[in-house]
Amino acid sequence: MTRPTEREVLEALRGVRDPELGMDIVSMGMIKELKVMDGDVSFTLELTTPACPYNSQIEQMARSVVERLPGVKSVSMKVTARVRRGWGGQPIPIEIPGIKNVVAVGSGKGGVGKTTIAANLAVALSETGASVGILDADVYGSSLTRFIRSYRFEAKGKGKLSPAEGPLGLKIMSMGLVVTDDTPIIWRGPLVGGAVRQMLLEVDWGELDYLVVDLPPGTGDAPLTLAQTIPITGAIIVTTPQQASLDIAIKALRMFQKLGVEILGIVENMSYYVCPGCGRREFIFGRGGGARSAEKIGVPLLAEIPLMPILRENSDEGVPIIVSQPASEAAESFRSLARRVAAALSVLAVKRGAH
Template identity: 45%
Template sequence: MAHGHAMPAPASIPGVSKIIAVGSGKGGVGKTTVAVNLALALSRLGQRVGLIDADIYGPNVPLMMGSSQQPRVTEGNIIVPNLTHGIKTISIGYISPGDKPMVMRGPMLHQIIRQFLQQVEWGELDYLIIDLPPGTGDVVISLVQTVPLTGAVVVSTPSDVSLQDARKALEMFAQVNVEVLGIVENMSHFTCPHCSEVIDIFSKGGAERMAQQFGIPFLGSIELIPAIREGGDKGLPITLAGPKSPAAAAFYEAAGKLQERAEAAAVKNTDVIEIS
């Protein structure tokens, strides 16, 4: 018998099939870029996709998705997510726009995350992608206490520091029993536009080696391409260029692998027979 204030058990969101968190050990590794482009690629691959910007302190999704309108709230106090590039999106950036930083205590943060999950009209979704704040901690705990996660994706650059932090993220997901469905190596290498020489700015391959070491699927390497950043800055993510675009292809490949892994995980999760 549990003592004290037991948390309510996580409850699935009606109509939402798979919930995937995208995290990283530290900031600056392009986690939101990866989350947004994976979400868009899944959508272009025929899935119904929602995207939660759970980075409450520095929400970048509105800029990257190119939408800043305030969401509509129904009479029943349900938030209608913005529909951008075919994806249902919610972000604190839509609700308190501008550059004012959000100052919040733990309980408030938990409340906002719960609201984004439970009080948004998600409708029928194959995937709900959650862009986590950098680092580890509170938001993830709030998430796993609120909804059953299908799994997580960890984003790292190949640099030693980033990999060290990505390991912390892997450990954190392991502690809360969330399966890591794959690792994405972002800003992997740079191809010189003039001489086509490949330059390993952060020593390419580190994240792939780490994936092997931990027995976690490697979803792919995303090249350091100015067009990827420019797309995000303009609110037109590179994936909109389609799978034939050389700059977008890696995201489609990663999304395809993620889909395989997520479907396998979802089957595994429903196979569990509850013995009370």
């Protein structure tokens, strides 16, 4: 019986396409270490992110097309994932060695739960096995250290700072780690930009797949300066269902677009209240506002996060809900958000030809 060649195996694998990207897995460089010997085929399938929502589908299709080739006796497939680097469309003011993707989390106004979203997104990405850090760039209203309890922080006299350690290996940097709780930050935009620049460049982040950056709210001097300082891969805009919040969120979104930053999508926080007794949903702040705004602007609605007492309680205690209540509805919402963000960044990286 005729045995298949490496070329024939690759041609078969070209028939497998990433459902989201629409490109075949060979052209995307996802097939590694291919070996064909006397009908025994082995290769590594390297996914574009550990949070890929189509992992199982791609694996099954890849194995199936090879097994169907005439002369194939066995198929050994190893599955790995490597997040690719993909900077935004704006000129890169600074480059951060070792960091592949910077995800900015912004909002049009304060009080919409931006830090809650940023903190839980970072933890959810860490849960997938990715290497993740989070930077609290909301210098005036630094609260990240309240939302995520850190386990260790070491301010070194010389060299770079070591970031604090959070759950699931999350690396954390915030002004809240170096300034006492009741000390106000009375700085103008350029000083804020300088402080964030130091936290980016003078912290030993190591190798990160994702750095989530919690930006100050609004479209004023501080967020504008930071958006022009940080090399952002993509931005997420947080809002609530209320029309007033949505109107201002759209302004923040337009600011990022004018700066050439890719918009990953909108997150609607406090979408509905879940009764802890019966589980019934009440849309106390309105319904569908985020979806309508996303459709109008032409960006995805990434998630609808419920308003739950346990989410607030866990935030006050500094324990992310994914860690404390992993089976809760809110935790599942954040996992879904992380998968969609990771997938969107993979799409951008492939389109930009990143490696």
